[in-house]
Amino acid sequence: MDMTSRMTSHFDDAIDAFKTSSLALSEPLSAAVDVLFGALANNNKILACGNGGSAADAQHFIAELVGRFERDRLPLAGVALNTDTSILTAVGNDYGFDAIFERQVTALGQPGDILVAISTSGNSPNVLRSIEAAHDREMTVIALTGKDGGKVNELLSGPDIHLCVPHGRTMRIQEVHIVLLHAMCDGIDALLLGDTL
Numbered sequence: 001m002d003m004t005s006r007m008t009s010h011f012d013d014a015i016d017a018f019k020t021s022s023l024a025l026s027e028p029l030s031a032a033v034d035v036l037f038g039a040l041a042n043n044n045k046i047l048a049c050g051n052g053g054s055a056a057d058a059q060h061f062i063a064e065l066v067g068r069f070e071r072d073r074l075p076l077a078g079v080a081l082n083t084d085t086s087i088l089t090a091v092g093n094d095y096g097f098d099a100i101f102e103r104q105v106t107a108l109g110q111p112g113d114i115l116v117a118i119s120t121s122g123n124s125p126n127v128l129r130s131i132e133a134a135h136d137r138e139m140t141v142i143a144l145t146g147k148d149g150g151k152v153n154e155l156l157s158g159p160d161i162h163l164c165v166p167h168g169r170t171m172r173i174q175e176v177h178i179v180l181l182h183a184m185c186d187g188i189d190a191l192l193l194g195d196t197l
């Protein structure tokens, strides 16, 4: 395959991933917007975490809540748990890397808060432990995963929402995840400000 064809195949594969995700996830994504909006309207907050590209996604999402998305509005309460290098190095060094998110959820989480847990494999131990800590804090979890959802499947229950991208490649899953996160920002703004753009 020549390089141009290889590049074109990325667009083609991404289009397929978006189409299958649209069919599988539009309904649970709408439910996720309701859960997020309900928490924020009740003065609860959103915590988000992930590793690598998903860490970037978590902080991107929280920046759009605390700052703004497309329209001016009041700041919304959220914290990305993968951004504070002092916490990450201290907790990682003293308690282990698998505890870096769990410890912060335990410190910050209150009943009614939401954890947005992002893992393309659904198997990262630090993300799995953050979900367990969220449940201990009576928080609802919105999990963004891919592939077969991994071990996240075994942890979610009750009002939790699982947005599992039906694709096998990490990069494609991440590309859909950012659409899911932007769509959530748009949905929250539509409920807050009306549905005009």
Ligand SMILES: O=C(CO)[C@@H](O)[C@H](O)[C@H](O)[C@H](O)COP(=O)(O)O
Pocket (backbone or CB within 6 Å): 051, 052, 053, 054, 118, 119, 120, 121, 122, 123, 124, 127, 170, 171, 174
């Ligand atoms: O962005 C990428 C690959 O596209 C990587 O940085 C990737 O996020 C890292 O390998 C993560 O550690 C993968 O973790 P996870 O998505 O399986 O939880």
Ligand SMILES: [Zn+2]
Pocket (backbone or CB within 6 Å): 053, 171, 174
């Ligand atoms: Zn990536």
